[in-house]
Amino acid sequence: MKKKIFITGGCGYIGGILIRKLLADGFKVACFDLLIYGDSSVKSLSNNKDFELIKGDIRDKEKLQEAIKGSDAIVHLAAIVGDKPCDAAINASYDINFNGTKILAEIAKKQKIGKFIFASTCSNYGISNPNEFAKETSSLNPVSLYAESKIDCEEFLRNFSSEKFKVVSLRFGTAYGMSYRTRFDLTVNSFAYEAFKTNKISVFAHDTWRPYIHVQDICNIIIEFLKMEKLKENSYTFNAGYTDENYTKKQVVEKLIKILPDLKVEYISLSNDKRNYKVDFTKIENFLKNKRTKDVNYGFKEILNALKAKNINDKDFYNNNLEALVKFFKVNQKKLERKFTYEK
Numbered sequence: 001m002k003k004k005i006f007i008t009g010g011c012g013y014i015g016g017i018l019i020r021k022l023l024a025d026g027f028k029v030a031c032f033d034l035l036i037y038g039d040s041s042v043k044s045l046s047n048n049k050d051f052e053l054i055k056g057d058i059r060d061k062e063k064l065q066e067a068i069k070g071s072d073a074i075v076h077l078a079a080i081v082g083d084k085p086c087d088a089a090i091n092a093s094y095d096i097n098f099n100g101t102k103i104l105a106e107i108a109k110k111q112k113i114g115k116f117i118f119a120s121t122c123s124n125y126g127i128s129n130p131n132e133f134a135k136e137t138s139s140l141n142p143v144s145l146y147a148e149s150k151i152d153c154e155e156f157l158r159n160f161s162s163e164k165f166k167v168v169s170l171r172f173g174t175a176y177g178m179s180y181r182t183r184f185d186l187t188v189n190s191f192a193y194e195a196f197k198t199n200k201i202s203v204f205a206h207d208t209w210r211p212y213i214h215v216q217d218i219c220n221i222i223i224e225f226l227k228m229e230k231l232k233e234n235s236y237t238f239n240a241g242y243t244d245e246n247y248t249k250k251q252v253v254e255k256l257i258k259i260l261p262d263l264k265v266e267y268i269s270l271s272n273d274k275r276n277y278k279v280d281f282t283k284i285e286n287f288l289k290n291k292r293t294k295d296v297n298y299g300f301k302e303i304l305n306a307l308k309a310k311n312i313n314d315k316d317f318y319n320n321n322l323e324a325l326v327k328f329f330k331v332n333q334k335k336l337e338r339k340f341t342y343e344k
Contacts, residue, residue, distance in 0.1 A: 002050065004028040005226060006071035006113075008058055008104065009078030014119070016041035016180030018075065018219040023050055025223065032056050032067050033078070041180035058100035065107055073115040073226055074108050076101060082185065083144040083273075090145065097149035102156055109165045116161075117225055120154055120171045122211055122239060123147040125277040130209050133246075133280035136171075136237050143274050154237060161235035168225050172218055173211030173241035173279060176299040178306055187249065188212060188296055191256055192303035200264040206250040208276040213241040214294035224288050238284040242292040246278045255297050259304065 010019055010031030019029050019042060028050045031042060034057050045051045056063045058078050068074075078100065080086050080093035101118070108116055125134040126141035142148045154169045161167040176188030184193045187210065194201045221240050250267070257263050284290070306312050 002026060002028045003072040004030060004070055005073050005075060006030050006032065006068050006108075007075045007077060008032050009034075009076075011035060011037065011039050011041050011053075011181070012077060012081075013175065013179050013181055013183045014215055014218055015077055017215055018077075018222060019045065019051065020180075021219050021223060022226075023048060025227075027226075028052075030054060030067060030071065032058065032064070034058075037181065057096075058104050059095065061103055061107065064104065065111075068107055068111060068113070071108075071111075071113050073117065074104065074113055075117045075119075075222055075226070076104060077119045078104075079119070079146075079149075081146065083146050084185075086145040086149070093145060094149050097146070098152045098156070101153045105157060105160055105165075105167075109160070109162070112164065114164055114166060115226070115231070116157065116165065116167045117222055118153060118157055118167065118169045119222075120150045120169045120237075121147060122171045122173050122241070122277060122279050123275060124151050124154075124171060125279065127274055128277040130276055130278060133243070133278045134239070135280045136239055136283055158235045158237070163234055165234075166231045167235045168231070169235075169237045170221065170225075170240035171238065171279075173213040173239075173245065175215050175218060176212055176296065176303075177214040177216060177294060178302050178312075179215050182303075182306075182312055188252060188299050189303055191253065192300050193307065195256060195260055195263050196304055196307045199260070199262065200266070201253070201256075202266045202268055203249055203253055204268045204270065205273060205276075206253070206267045206269075207248050208273075209246060209248055209278045210275070211239075211241045211243075211277075211279040211281070212245045212247060212252070212296055212299075214292075214299055216294055217242070217292055220293065221284070221288065221290055224290055238287065239279050239281050240284055241279065241281045242285065243279075243281045245292065245295065247296065252296060256300050259297075259300055 011033040030052045032054045054067045079097045086093040124140045126143040128134050157167045
């Protein structure tokens with residue numbers, strides 16, 4: 001009997017790859033997605049008997065209860081992702097990111113689905129000491145609604161977990177690389193895109209640190225946890241990535257310059273983005289014995305080659321397409337009334 005994996009937000013940047021990897025590994029997959037950005041990433045799977053696409057909102061209890069039946073594990077990717085989209089649709093974003101997660105977990109637990117994998121973010125660390133690596137036990141200092149909503153979800157899930165409802169929260173680094181819905185609002189992909197189009201890039205806050213991870217490796221980590229037969233603890237929190245992929249923006253740009261020696265670079269010290277964090281991934285590296293398969297250098301070449309070959313319809317692939325997002329939710333919001341469970 002094939003195991004069924006229920007993936008929320010599976011039509012996005014990560015989901016298109018993850019679904020195909022799971023199908024290739026012999027799983028059945030149900031993808032539950034609101035389709036804000038369409039279904040182009042999974043259209044080619046429509047004739048696969050082991051794949052099902054369900055259009056729905058994770059806050060819709062009745063539809064979710066029916067769709068989730070018979071699942072063996074949940075991979076929760078659905079969210080309004082990123083600082084700008086969350087700021088553009090404040091109430092809808094927090095409602096989906098936190099309340100949607102709560103509803104999903106409650107239904108999954110009631111239906112006795114034993115494993116719940118939650119996609120969180122290293123943005124939870126916000127502004128940290130650049131001379132130290134942030135560990136899972138380090139203090140959290142979020143500087144965005146997006147990160148705050150993820151922290152609230154982590155805390156809820158940790159308290160909601162049980163011996164028969166295991167939760168794994170994965171704080172992923174900044175993603176990059178080609179996908180079936182490649183995003184160009186991510187640092188590595190954005191630099192590659194601008195370099196290809198104009199042979200010039202502007203780099204804000206070039207001395208700030210981030211951990212980076214290829215989208216393929218994100219999927220590999222998720223699959224490792226799905227295949228794991230037994231989890232001893234009820235709840236786990238992992239920084240998800242590889243310690244040797246921590247770079248300043250300037251170090252990332254220097255890798256791109258080696259590929260494009262004539263690239264013009266403008267460094268700008270000021271930035272609205274205050275995030276600055278290096279992250280220690282020792283815990284997950286020891287737990288999974290998982291090896292990195294791609295690096296930033298590979299990611300740059302992959303994106304540049306795809307642009308050169310015109311294999312990307314780059315106009316549609318921005319999560320920062322705020323006009324579309326606001327239109328979808330029909331919002332004009334400036335204030336969010338809610339109390340975080342996380343307190344600074």
